[in-house]
Amino acid sequence: MSKKRALITGVNGQDGSYLAEELLAKDYEVFGLVRRVGLEAPEHRLERLLPLLDRIHLQPASLESYAGIFNAVAKIRPDECYHLAAASFVSYEFDDEFSTLTTNINGTHYLLASLKDLVPQCRFYFAGTSEMFGSAAEMPQNEQTRFRPRSIYGISKVAGFELVRNYRERYGMHASSGILFNHESPRRGHEFVTRKITSGVARILAEQATELRLGNLDAERDWGFAKEYVDAMWRMLQQPVPDDYVIATGKLNSVRDFVRIAFQCAGLDWEKYVVTDPNFFRSGESVALCGDAAKARNVLGWEPKKQFEEMIREMVETDCLAMGVTLPAAAR
Numbered sequence: 001m002s003k004k005r006a007l008i009t010g011v012n013g014q015d016g017s018y019l020a021e022e023l024l025a026k027d028y029e030v031f032g033l034v035r036r037v038g039l040e041a042p043e044h045r046l047e048r049l050l051p052l053l054d055r056i057h058l059q060p061a062s063l064e065s066y067a068g069i070f071n072a073v074a075k076i077r078p079d080e081c082y083h084l085a086a087a088s089f090v091s092y093e094f095d096d097e098f099s100t101l102t103t104n105i106n107g108t109h110y111l112l113a114s115l116k117d118l119v120p121q122c123r124f125y126f127a128g129t130s131e132m133f134g135s136a137a138e139m140p141q142n143e144q145t146r147f148r149p150r151s152i153y154g155i156s157k158v159a160g161f162e163l164v165r166n167y168r169e170r171y172g173m174h175a176s177s178g179i180l181f182n183h184e185s186p187r188r189g190h191e192f193v194t195r196k197i198t199s200g201v202a203r204i205l206a207e208q209a210t211e212l213r214l215g216n217l218d219a220e221r222d223w224g225f226a227k228e229y230v231d232a233m234w235r236m237l238q239q240p241v242p243d244d245y246v247i248a249t250g251k252l253n254s255v256r257d258f259v260r261i262a263f264q265c266a267g268l269d270w271e272k273y274v275v276t277d278p279n280f281f282r283s284g285e286s287v288a289l290c291g292d293a294a295k296a297r298n299v300l301g302w303e304p305k306k307q308f309e310e311m312i313r314e315m316v317e318t319d320c321l322a323m324g325v326t327l328p329a330a331a332r
């Protein structure tokens with residue numbers, strides 16, 4: 001039997017690289033959509049994919065071009081498509097909200113329309129987000145909770161979510177959305193607070209920095225482990241019927257909690273190093289969102305396993321290793 005073909009957009013991101021690994025381990029043929037510049041300098045732009053480059057196929061295409069997406073889908077003819085690519089940093093939105101909206105909405109639309117015309121039986125996953133809940137009126141949030149996005153990014157994702165539902169209902173496509181709460185790992189981008197903290201700890205330990213500047217330490221998030229969250233994506237596409245699922249841990253922690261544990265892992269007292277900086281505060285951000293993943297547990301058999309502390313330690317250790325420093329024995 002021929003291998004299943006999976007297409008991943010955003011394959012060089014945190015989630016894309018974990019998903020590519022998982023699908024290769026399941027014997028899929030994996031195709032990743034990347035920007036053309038990525039192919040010019042893979043060692044810089046496709047860093048997370050370096051160990052996989054000889055086992056996956058990379059297809060250059062821009063999410064901003066319908067023709068490019070259509071041609072890529074026509075060439076690959078995937079059995080499963082995981083649409084992870086997006087402008088995803090919440091607080092950039094006010095720098096270029098027009099581009100966040102157009103890229104995220106059109107990219108999703110181009111992909112769905114191409115799949116419908118070329119391979120309508122292809123199963124489709126859309127990366128929704130807890131940012132769609134925004135200032136949600138209830139806690140915790142589940143699949144029935146009304147969306148009230150508070151960011152342009154959240155609005156673009158609500159539009160994508162509705163496109164997916166529309167293609168599912170109107171054209172009978174097997175299209176599902178995951179509503180994923182924050183998920184982190186040693187592969188997280190440095191602009192997000194968790195990686196900023198763990199790499200900051202490593203720099204301080206390596207004596208390359210003396211402080212770490214952060215925004216609101218009281219902000220709370222439901223943080224899970226990214227590798228487990230991509231497994232939930234795959235599970236959604238193996239269901240007989242498409243549907244939408246919240247993926248979350250159901251536990252809230254503050255940025256301060258994350259900071260304290262990360263510095264503790266390095267045997268350091270965080271209060272000596274962390275400086276709050278108004279430049280990193282966000283106005284009108286989402287309230288503390290906390291997910292109820294009961295449906296994913298019951299239908300997909302999915303549940304989060306890695307503990308918050310364990311994930312932070314893994315992130316700190318990886319960043320320290322990259323800086324050439326080891327954690328002090330007492331803190332290990």
Ligand code: F7E
Pocket residue numbers: 088089090091129130131180181182183191192193194196213214215216217219220221255280281282285
């Ligand atoms: O912020 C606070 C910040 O940028 C987390 C994306 O994957 O998850 C992510 O979005 C919290 C916020 O992620 C700093 O105000 C304090 O309350 O790591 P973040 P995010 O905005 O929650 C959702 C689910 C997505 O879908 C997104 O794509 O931390 N915070 N001080 C800070 N945040 C940053 N970045 N930098 C700070 O210095």
